[in-house]
Amino acid sequence: MLSTVLLLLSPLSWRVDIPLEFWFRQVLMAIFLISLFYVNMLWFVPNVLLKGKHAIYLLTIILGGVLFVGLLIYAENFLNLPELMHKAFNPDKPYVNKGRRISGDVFNIMIYLLTIGISTSVASVQKWQKDELLRRELDEQRINTELSYLKAQINPHFFFNTLNNIYALTNLDVKKAQEALLKLSRMMRYVLYENQKNETLLSREVGFINDYIELMKMRLTEKVTLNISVEEPKDDLVIAPMLLLPFLENSFKHGVSSQHPSEIMIKLEVMGSTVFFETKNHIFPAYSDSPEANENGIGLVNTQRRLSLLYPDKYRLKFGKDEDKQEYWVNLTINLE
Structure with missing residues (x-):
């Protein structure tokens, strides 16, 4: 998954000693996003979105995004992550709590929406492929049935005409x-x-x-x-x-x-x-x-x-x-x- 790669591999390019608490937060996000990906793809899209319940699906996605950001905020505060990250990037400057940066939350929301978008697309394509396969099978069955019916009509038709000809010939x-x-x-x-x-x-x-x-x-x-x-x-x-x-x-x-x-x-x-x-x-x-x-x-x-x-x-x-x-x-x- 692209979002998991961004969460786990991208920080490795940073040239600082990243605290262990940061990796706890990233693993928690990865587990949440992977679970979200498969739950949305395997159950939520087929049973809600593709059933025509668009309003319920949209509302649930919005509530899920709020819950996702809220859990991250709680986890960061619980781990004291803002202060630890400040010390990792600015070890010579004292930490001053200036509140949360909106850019960080926007990035998390984008990761969340990216996961939802990809899983929804995969589920929709799978549903389309399944429907297309079923349609082809039904068309093939219909054609075979119709051809069998047409050939069944040809046999007696040909036989009846030929017997009439032979009957006329006997005279x-x-x-x-x-x-x-x-x-x-x-x-x-x-x-x-x-x-x-x-x-x-x-x-x-x-x-x-x-x-x-x-x-x-x-x-x-x-x-x-x-x-x-x-x-x-x-x-x-x-x-x-x-x-x-x-x-x-x-x-x-x-x-x-x-x-x-x-x-x-x-x-x-x-x-x-x-x-x-x-x-x-x-x-x-x-x-x-x-x-x-x-x-x-x-x-x-x-x-x-x-x-x-x-x-x-x-x-x-x-x-x-x-x-x-x-x-x-x-x-x-x-x-x-």
Whole structure:
């Protein structure tokens, strides 16, 4: 403590024989100030000042200062310290009691306030650090809970849509439906195991995307043109599992018509640690206005929320409709560093 150093070490620089009574007074002050420091830091600040009892705290500090100066005056008079110090500094001059010097009391009050100020600052910083740690833990728990809820919504949503597709395929080609079930079982293993984790290898996510596209191809007619460009990642980048799935679902669900020609474009590129993902598909108003089509809003809202939680300030998502071409487009850029 700075005040203790001033009290005990500073007098050693004086070139006089300091009486023993002076050191008794200094040790008494040091003990008082050390006790004051820890009592104020550990109990008084947390239980009075930080509880909003500012008036009580200020009044107590003032009374404590008066008590501190009063005890010093009593100790100095009891030890006859003024006369002893006069003889130490002025041995050739007779001692005359002229009363107390205000400068000495001002110095003692400054030492007292310095101790109070430092201990209050330390206690306040410790309280702030504790509150900040608690806030971060609560935020992390909230984010983990929300992410778990969002992922729990993705699983049945994806499974329900895929089963609908396979069910429709059974009326057209049983063999293709069987192949689709095999692909679905492999994809569900990915959903069950990888989706329980916060991260998965980008290569596995790309494999899941390719399986999903192949599964969708089985139910498409010749009227649908696919423009697929999915790059295999070279580095061991990691990404949140099933993050891109809702955009793929939208493309195949809203961009396919049994009566009109349509085109679906899916593009994924990796440059360093940045992933560029893009989809584009036609819009068919008659289908997109149906109640079933509106279900995809769940997946898009979830994906946007997951992106904001997992990749804050590291992603850019843009999407919209081109009314002239009757197309819906999505552009997503994610920095996976």
